[in-house]
Structures are given as C-alpha cells and as structure tokens.
Amino acid sequence: QVQLVESGGGLVQAGGSLRLSCAASGNIFRVNSMGWYRQAPGKQREVVGTITPRGTTNYAETVKDRFTISRDNAKRTVVLQMNSLKPEDTARYYCNADVQRVWFESSSQYWGQGTQVTVSS
Numbered sequence: 001q002v003q004l005v006e007s008g009g010g011l012v013q014a015g016g017s018l019r020l021s022c023a024a025s026g027n028i029f030r031v032n033s034m035g036w037y038r039q040a041p042g043k044q045r046e047v048v049g050t051i052t053p054r055g056t057t058n059y060a061e062t063v064k065d066r067f068t069i070s071r072d073n074a075k076r077t078v079v080l081q082m083n084s085l086k087p088e089d090t091a092r093y094y095c096n097a098d099v100q101r102v103w104f105e106s107s108s109q110y111w112g113q114g115t116q117v118t119v120s121s
Contacts (some may be wrong), residue, residue, distance in 0.1 A: 001026045001027040001101065002024065002025075002026040002027060002028060002097075002099050002101065002110045003024070003025050003026050003110075004022055004023070004024055004096075004097055004110055004111060004112035004113075004114065005022065005023050005025065005057075005082065005112065006020065006021065006022045006093075006112045006114070006115045007020070007021045007022075007082050007115075008020035008021055008115060009093065009116050010116070010117070011018050011114030011118045011120065012085055012116050012117070012118070012119055012120070013085075013121070014055070014085060014086055014087055014119055014120065014121040015084060015085065015117070015121055016085050017081070017082060017083045017084075017085065018082045018085060018117060019079065019080070019081050020079065020080040020082070020093055020095075020115060020117075021077060021078075021080075022034075022036075022077060022078050022079075022095030022097075022112055023052050023075065023076060023077045023080045024076040024077070024097050024099065024110070025076070026032045027101050027102075028076065028099055028100075028101060028102045029074070029100045029101055030098075030099070030103075030105050030107075031053070031076050031097055031098070031099055032052075032053060032097075032098040032099070032100065032107055033050055033051065033052050033053070033097075033098050034048035034050070034071055034078040034095070034098070035047060035048070035049060035051065035069070035078070035095075035096045035097075036048040036049050036069060036078070036080045036093055036094070036095060036096070037049075037093070037094045037096055038089075038091035038092065038093045038094065038117075039091055039092050039094070039114075040090060040091040040092075040112075043091075046048075046116070047060055047062060048060055048063055048067065048069075048080065048093070049063065049067060049069040049071045049080065050069070051070070051071050051078065053071075053073060055070075055071070057069055059075055062088075063082075063089070066082065066083050066084045066085075067080060067081065067082050067083070068080075068081040068083075069074045070080075078095065079096070080093070085117075085119045086119060087116070087119045087120070088119075089117065089119050090117060090118050090119050091117060092114045092115065092116050092117070093114060093115055093116075093117050094111055094112055094113075094114045095109070095111065095112035096109060096111055096112070097109070097110050098110075106116065
C-alpha cells in the first residue's frame with residue numbers, strides 16, 4: 001500500500017557527483033521523517049542522513065560536508081545530493097520513510113528497493 005520509488009545510482013568516478021531521489025506513494029496520510037541509508041558488502045547498514053518534515057537534518061560524520069539531504073513535502077520526495085564522491089562511498093543506498101497511513105493509527109517505517117552506487121578511482 002505504501003511504496004518508495006527510487007531513481008539515480010550508477011557508476012561514477014571519484015570526485016564526481018550523483019543525485020538520488022525517492023518518492024513515497026500509496027495510502028498515505030502523513031510522511032514523517034525520511035532518510036537515506038547505505039550498506040556495503042560485509043558491512044552493517046548505516047545511516048547516511050535523515051530529515052524531518054520541518055527540514056532538520058542529521059548526517060553521518062563520514063559524509064558530512066559532502067552530501068546534502070532535502071525534501072519536498074508536497075511531492076513526498078527526498079533527495080540525496082552526493083558530491084566529492086569517494087570509493088568508500090560505494091554501497092547500495094536505501095530510501096527510508098516513516099509513514100502514517102491513517103490518522104487514527106501510528107506510523108510505520110518503509111524502505112525502498114535500494115539503488116547501487118559505485119565509485120571508481
């Protein structure tokens with residue numbers, strides 16, 4: 001009933017930029033916090049950045065000052081702008097959203113299918 005559809009990802013050279021987008025759709029009353037996470041082979045999934053409906057952001061120290069997360073509440077989208085990419089940024093990136101489907105129920109978290117980002121050097 002709730003889908004997170006991602007776009008972007010691919011192969012990019014070190015120092016380059018990439019823009020990931022994610023749109024929430026389906027039975028949605030309200031979208032609360034949204035975020036981007038990533039997982040490299042053999043590693044745990046880690047948070048990249050999160051953003052509240054009011055625009056308050058938090059970033060992992062490893063991406064701070066290089067990545068920027070933003071959102072459009074009307075479009076129910078969240079964007080991750082990645083600059084100065086490094087090989088260690090290589091991972092599968094996942095979109096996350098805390099969604100309240102109806103007003104009288106609590107929210108639940110939903111995940112996108114993930115998109116691969118590979119940074120070469």
